[in-house]
Amino acid sequence: MSEVIATYVLSGKSGTFEKKAEGIALGLTVGSWTDLPQLEQEQLRKYKGRVVEINELESDTAEIRIAYPSGNYSNDIPAILTTVFGKLSLDGRVKLTDIEFSDDLKKAYPGPRFGIGGIREKVNVFDRPLLMSIFKGVIGRDLDYLQSQLRAQALGGVDLVKDDEILFDNELTPFEERIKAGTNILREVFEETGARTLYAVNLSGRTATLREKARRARELGADALLFNVFTYGLDVLQELREDEEISLPIMAHPSFSGASAASPQYGVSYSLWLGKFLRMTGADLSLFPSPYGSVALDKKQVLAIRDELVKPDEFNETFPVPSAGIHPGLVPQLIADFGHECVINAGGGVHGHPDGAAGGGKAFRQAIEAVLDGTTLVEAAFANKELDEALKLWGEGAAVSVKK
Amino acid sequence: MSEVIATYVLSGKSGTFEKKAEGIALGLTVGSWTDLPQLEQEQLRKYKGRVVEINELESDTAEIRIAYPSGNYSNDIPAILTTVFGKLSLDGRVKLTDIEFSDDLKKAYPGPRFGIGGIREKVNVFDRPLLMSIFKGVIGRDLDYLQSQLRAQALGGVDLVKDDEILFDNELTPFEERIKAGTNILREVFEETGARTLYAVNLSGRTATLREKARRARELGADALLFNVFTYGLDVLQELREDEEISLPIMAHPSFSGASAASPQYGVSYSLWLGKFLRMTGADLSLFPSPYGSVALDKKQVLAIRDELVKPDEFNETFPVPSAGIHPGLVPQLIADFGHECVINAGGGVHGHPDGAAGGGKAFRQAIEAVLDGTTLVEAAFANKELDEALKLWGEGAAVSVKK
Numbered sequence: 001m002s003e004v005i006a007t008y009v010l011s012g013k014s015g016t017f018e019k020k021a022e023g024i025a026l027g028l029t030v031g032s033w034t035d036l037p038q039l040e041q042e043q044l045r046k047y048k049g050r051v052v053e054i055n056e057l058e059s060d061t062a063e064i065r066i067a068y069p070s071g072n073y074s075n076d077i078p079a080i081l082t083t084v085f086g087k088l089s090l091d092g093r094v095k096l097t098d099i100e101f102s103d104d105l106k107k108a109y110p111g112p113r114f115g116i117g118g119i120r121e122k123v124n125v126f127d128r129p130l131l132m133s134i135f136k137g138v139i140g141r142d143l144d145y146l147q148s149q150l151r152a153q154a155l156g157g158v159d160l161v162k163d164d165e166i167l168f169d170n171e172l173t174p175f176e177e178r179i180k181a182g183t184n185i186l187r188e189v190f191e192e193t194g195a196r197t198l199y200a201v202n203l204s205g206r207t208a209t210l211r212e213k214a215r216r217a218r219e220l221g222a223d224a225l226l227f228n229v230f231t232y233g234l235d236v237l238q239e240l241r242e243d244e245e246i247s248l249p250i251m252a253h254p255s256f257s258g259a260s261a262a263s264p265q266y267g268v269s270y271s272l273w274l275g276k277f278l279r280m281t282g283a284d285l286s287l288f289p290s291p292y293g294s295v296a297l298d299k300k301q302v303l304a305i306r307d308e309l310v311k312p313d314e315f316n317e318t319f320p321v322p323s324a325g326i327h328p329g330l331v332p333q334l335i336a337d338f339g340h341e342c343v344i345n346a347g348g349g350v351h352g353h354p355d356g357a358a359g360g361g362k363a364f365r366q367a368i369e370a371v372l373d374g375t376t377l378v379e380a381a382f383a384n385k386e387l388d389e390a391l392k393l394w395g396e397g398a399a400v401s402v403k404k
Numbered sequence: 405m406s407e408v409i410a411t412y413v414l415s416g417k418s419g420t421f422e423k424k425a426e427g428i429a430l431g432l433t434v435g436s437w438t439d440l441p442q443l444e445q446e447q448l449r450k451y452k453g454r455v456v457e458i459n460e461l462e463s464d465t466a467e468i469r470i471a472y473p474s475g476n477y478s479n480d481i482p483a484i485l486t487t488v489f490g491k492l493s494l495d496g497r498v499k500l501t502d503i504e505f506s507d508d509l510k511k512a513y514p515g516p517r518f519g520i521g522g523i524r525e526k527v528n529v530f531d532r533p534l535l536m537s538i539f540k541g542v543i544g545r546d547l548d549y550l551q552s553q554l555r556a557q558a559l560g561g562v563d564l565v566k567d568d569e570i571l572f573d574n575e576l577t578p579f580e581e582r583i584k585a586g587t588n589i590l591r592e593v594f595e596e597t598g599a600r601t602l603y604a605v606n607l608s609g610r611t612a613t614l615r616e617k618a619r620r621a622r623e624l625g626a627d628a629l630l631f632n633v634f635t636y637g638l639d640v641l642q643e644l645r646e647d648e649e650i651s652l653p654i655m656a657h658p659s660f661s662g663a664s665a666a667s668p669q670y671g672v673s674y675s676l677w678l679g680k681f682l683r684m685t686g687a688d689l690s691l692f693p694s695p696y697g698s699v700a701l702d703k704k705q706v707l708a709i710r711d712e713l714v715k716p717d718e719f720n721e722t723f724p725v726p727s728a729g730i731h732p733g734l735v736p737q738l739i740a741d742f743g744h745e746c747v748i749n750a751g752g753g754v755h756g757h758p759d760g761a762a763g764g765g766k767a768f769r770q771a772i773e774a775v776l777d778g779t780t781l782v783e784a785a786f787a788n789k790e791l792d793e794a795l796k797l798w799g800e801g802a803a804v805s806v807k808k
Contacts, residue, residue, distance in 0.1 A: 029543055029569060030543055030544060031540060031541030031543070031768075032541060036537045043544060044543075044544045046544070047543050047544035052584065062631055071543075071544070072543055072570065072572075073543075073570070073572050074572045074573050074574075074608060074609055076609065077635070078608065078609075078611075078635035078636055079572045079608055079609075079634060079635075081635040081659075081660050082569060082572075082608075082632045082635050082660060083570050085660055085663060086569055086570060086632065086635070086657075086659030086660050087570075088662075089659075089660050089661065089662030089663040089666060090658060090661065090662035090666060091662070091699075092666075095664070121445070136435060137434060137435030137436060139434055139435070139448075139451050139475075139476055140434060140435055140447060140450070140475070140476075140482045164488050165486060165490055165491075166433075166477070166486060166490060166491075168476075168477050168478045168483045168486075169478050170475070170476075170478075184441075204478060204482065204483055204486075205480065205482075205483075206480055206639060206643065207477055207482075207611070207637060207639045207640050207643055208615075208643050211612075213406050225570075228482060228486045228490065231481070231482035231485040231490070231637070231639075232482055232637045232639065232640075233611060233635070233636045233637040233640065235610060235611045235635075236611050236636075236637065236640075238610075239610065239611060239612050248560055254494060255486045255490030255491060255492075255493075256485050256486060256487075256489055256490050256493050257493065257494065258492075258493030258494035258670065258671075259489060259496070259500070259664040259670070259671040260492045260663040260664045260671065262493060262494060262667075262670040262671070263666075263667035263669065263670035263671065264495075265662070265664040265667065266667035266670070266671070267662075267663040267664065267666070267667065267670070267671065268624060268661065268663055289494055297494075306602035310676065314672065318482075334524060341790055344613060
């Protein structure tokens with residue numbers, strides 16, 4: 001059947017959920033049903049919402065699933081969100097936890113252009129988790145400052161560096177200048193070390209300017225785009241992904257996503273927002289708070305995001321990027337939780353290293369190597385000065401939190 | 405000073421809010437401060453976030469206000485949301501309740517093109533609240549069905565009719581055909597009655613197609629656009645407003661806004677979302693749940709939305725449209741709460757009338773007239789058959805709820 005099935009968790013009295021579910025299924029589709037003449041029922045049957053399942057979870061909470069036939073909406077995210085959660089989002093305690101698309105509808109979504117495989121090819125690394133770091137304290141700084149930070153990070157052996165998501169077009173470091181400067185520095189480092197680092201520049205500004213700006217970024221040799229998708233719209237991300245003239249990896253930042261997803265009882269689930277929808281609409285990398293740091297999602301939520309990004313599907317896989325509060329001592333835990341197919345992303349855990357960002361990057365790479373070799377970090381620290389320093393500073397595991 | 409000041413309500417322990425606020429003000433701007441050399445402090449001072457105010461509300465909640473200098477972001481909604489609530493939205497229980505723009509920043513936003521005054525001119529009604537009704541049960545129906553509903557509503561004396569927000573482009577009633585059919589019917593009714601009814605057609609589809617589609621709507625003689633702005637983005641609304649070739653009234657639907665605004669502890673406030681931002685970015689009408697119906701916001705929230713829409717400001721006023729659960733018996737209450745400068749909007753309260761939508765519209769108009777004349781509804785019902793029937797069915801006040 002051509003339809004989407006939405007899953008909701010809602011509050012109410014035990015025994016009332018069936019009626020409530022039926023009310024939603026009709027109210028958000030054909031409006032009324034039992035009072036319609038037989039002939040009209042026949043005509044409208046293919047548009048009628050259908051209660052698929054009702055599970056009472058606790059005395060005052062139930063998970064319900066409702067199917068919405070595809071004849072009711074155009075197959076785009078705005079129309080589907082309006083159908084399944086437009087009015088309903090305003091109607092008391094109800095959370096939209098999932099939307100399943102029938103195969104025919106799913107085909108309209110692009111998924112990531114590059115995905116995990118494509119990003120690995122770009123950095124030529126296939127046998128370990130990737131390492132990413134973030135510019136730190138770059139607001140009010142000039143291009144020289146950015147360049148020296150970028151150089152230090154790249155020399156530390158990070159595979160990707162991303163703009164700070166709060167760095168927008170500005171006089172000191174305009175978008176195009178950042179791309180040019182970044183490209184130059186990273187070419188230099190490549191010539192010195194043979195290692196390829198990608199720089200994701202923050203694509204920002206008015207919505208209608210984004211595509212042209214992204215195309216220009218590509219012309220200038222940009223490696224990747226960072227995008228604060230949730231302050232624009234998932235459909236805008238999808239359009240950037242679909243544009244053949246852009247054709248750059250897109251790193252989706254979770255900025256503002258908590259406004260819709262953080263509440264346990266309202267809005268949408270993180271797994272739908274940062275997981276399924278980012279993958280469907282074409283993010284190559286999805287950043288989300290790790291379960292270890294100070295911006296903490298619980299582990300179940302985080303693993304649900306990861307599952308949506310990498311589970312077998314017709315789309316390319318999206319790289320999971322657990323972020324916030326990451327230091328080298330957490331690498332064994334990260335790899336245990338996320339496997340090899342993740343990007344380990346650190347801000348303070350790279351820049352706060354006693355030897356600076358280059359030392360921080362090295363400490364991470366040493367930690368990753370140790371885990372892949374089956375060595376403990378403590379053992380590996382004997383032969384690896386940077387890792388040793390990192391462990392002295394931050395310890396092992398999640399006990400000590402890193403300043404973001 | 406050129407800045408935005410964000411107001412947050414957040415959870416925490418009494419006595420810790422000062423430190424927390426300082427952490428936000430720095431973390432979302434220059435990163436660190438006290439450990440910077442004097443010279444760098446001088447250079448960065450104009451970018452540094454500033455704690456404006458901390459009010460402890462209860463033992464574990466505080467309202468804090470933080471100023472973000474304009475050098476930190478481009479002056480657009482996505483950049484400002486990312487700055488003031490990007491990372492923070494993911495960081496525990498925190499609600500963004502307001503953003504104040506300094507006058508110079510505010511000037512970049514268009515406000516409504518028509519506003520209350522412009523809409524009143526279009527319908528040629530200046531001395532009473534306007535009346536709006538909504539198509540009902542139109543999914544799966546053909547153009548004839550829509551036309552006869554539209555005709556009945558217009559004959560009832562409603563000033564505006566809006567598409568159901570869940571009606572998208574579809575085979576039976578495509579966008580352009582709806583505009584043509586609607587325009588014809590309303591011209592006919594105007595010739596019969598002399599009353600002008602506006603029809604707001606639902607502008608939907610992929611983001612990049614909206615402007616072209618809206619321009620085409622204007623060419624075809626459309627009266628107004630309905631727009632599910634929160635499934636796209638506020639910046640997209642602003643772009644539609646700014647486009648001189650569109651130049652049609654925009655009716656913002658609150659669809660999906662609850663995902664970000666419904667939680668008392670997370671996300672954004674309704675007054676910011678459905679009030680201030682819709683007005684700034686250019687909605688001529690803002691729909692929101694009334695405090696009387698079954699989709700109930702509390703009255704304080706609703707009046708806060710209204711205040712943002714009509715308070716003295718450099719922008720045109722946006723028409724407040726309290727919706728959901730409205731029947732003629734509520735008109736005295738509505739006018740008491742919202743004054744004359746509102747649009748009374750009903751679905752079931754128009755269509756569910758014993759004499760159909762035409763009777764429902766008349767009953768509302770009779771109720772409005774009674775209130776303006778200082779007559780009670782019960783008195784007015786003696787001379788007004790439709791109002792009499794409505795009161796028999798739904799009563800007076802909010803006691804009986806109307807099926808949506």
